[in-house]
Amino acid sequence: MDQALKHELRSQGVIATTLEELYNWGRRSSIWPLNFGLACCAIEMIATTMARYDLARFGAEVFRPSPRQADLMIVAGTITKKMAPQVVRLYNQMPEPKYVISMGACAISGGPFKQGYNVLKGIDRYIPVDIYIPGCPPRPEALLEGFMALQRKIDEQALTGAGRARHLNADLPSEFVVPKFGEHDLEPTMNPTVWNPPLVQIGVAPKPAPAVPAAAKPAVPPATGGA
């Protein structure tokens, strides 16, 4: 609806809104996180909920011990390959609409353990992530900022149309493949419907095509005789 008209009505004592705004306001104001943590980032997450930082100001004070009652999964910490299937399974058990915050270097990419044999190189290989919060670990302020970013994201979700939110689109998946323990690694090693490697390969990228086409170079007569 027209924002200018809305403000005009507001000044006249008439509150006008849309169903979409009301619906998103309700959802973003009571995001209940799942009560689980994986490593040191979880300590910062716990600190965020305590009186000094007070995540309850944003309607997220109720950490649910069951995925069935949770809206938000804060992946806080290193995901070992042994733990990854359980994390994906917890996500699958959460009802829509559901969101994921990938908190800290480990949850984003594996962090300092990236080249280890037993650490998953980012939870986004298996489940869709909404907000990434870098840091090792991120401070509570960073988690609050990430949380507010998630709220802004929810505010912008459409209820209808082609770009509507995932939970309103029956064609989009709500559950994702749970990796199995293989003999050498998890199988599959990633879910290509969720994650594809970004095309940034420093030192691996093929050299760009030469600016001058080969045909434009002065023709070199073919070597004859000699060696």
Next chain:
Amino acid sequence: MTLEALADLKIEIEKNVPGAVVEIITNPSVSAQHSLLIDNAHGLAVAMFLRDAPELKLDYCSNVTGIDWPAREMSEKTKVKKMVEGPDGPVEKDVDEVRKWTTPAYLEVVYHLYSMTLGTGPVILRLRTGDRGENVQVPSFFSVWRSCDLQEREVYDLYGMIFEGHPDLRRLLMWDEFTDWPMRRDYVDPDDYEYEPTAHDDVLKRAKVHYPAAAPTEGNA
């Protein structure tokens, strides 16, 4: 522990545990942590003696770890006098002779022992397996020091030696279906080098293997 004290301990062990073969492994580095190599057959008896002897009382096993020693190609050059066919008949000459040999391959378990009663330690014990393939059995010290329980399981998980006598030898850190031994020198970690934003050195090599040069990667050009 100084070398002299260790030599005394070696004599003490050999006196009290009949048949035990003990060898002193010196450590030439600054830390000078010399250790005792114990034969597998008498490992348990030696451990029991070290724990119970009133003058030793090594009642605390603080650390168990493993070492992988793959076979290595060694070569040594020596000057040898040899008869060589010269223009005027055989002549004695200095010739370089290269001697090549392969070191034996085995796995090692290392125990760090302390005495809480006497405040002494560490005494470092080593056990060796026969090779790195089939003969990887070593005695478990679970029945001597209970603190060996999880640590021996971890060593089994990462190096693959079998602790005989351990009541619950399962993988600890990796999953049960996993078949590799990640801390062995010849372990090849899985190829998940799809995304390496700051690849360098070994990581760069692995990333290049993951992305063969022939494969076109769109968006990079």
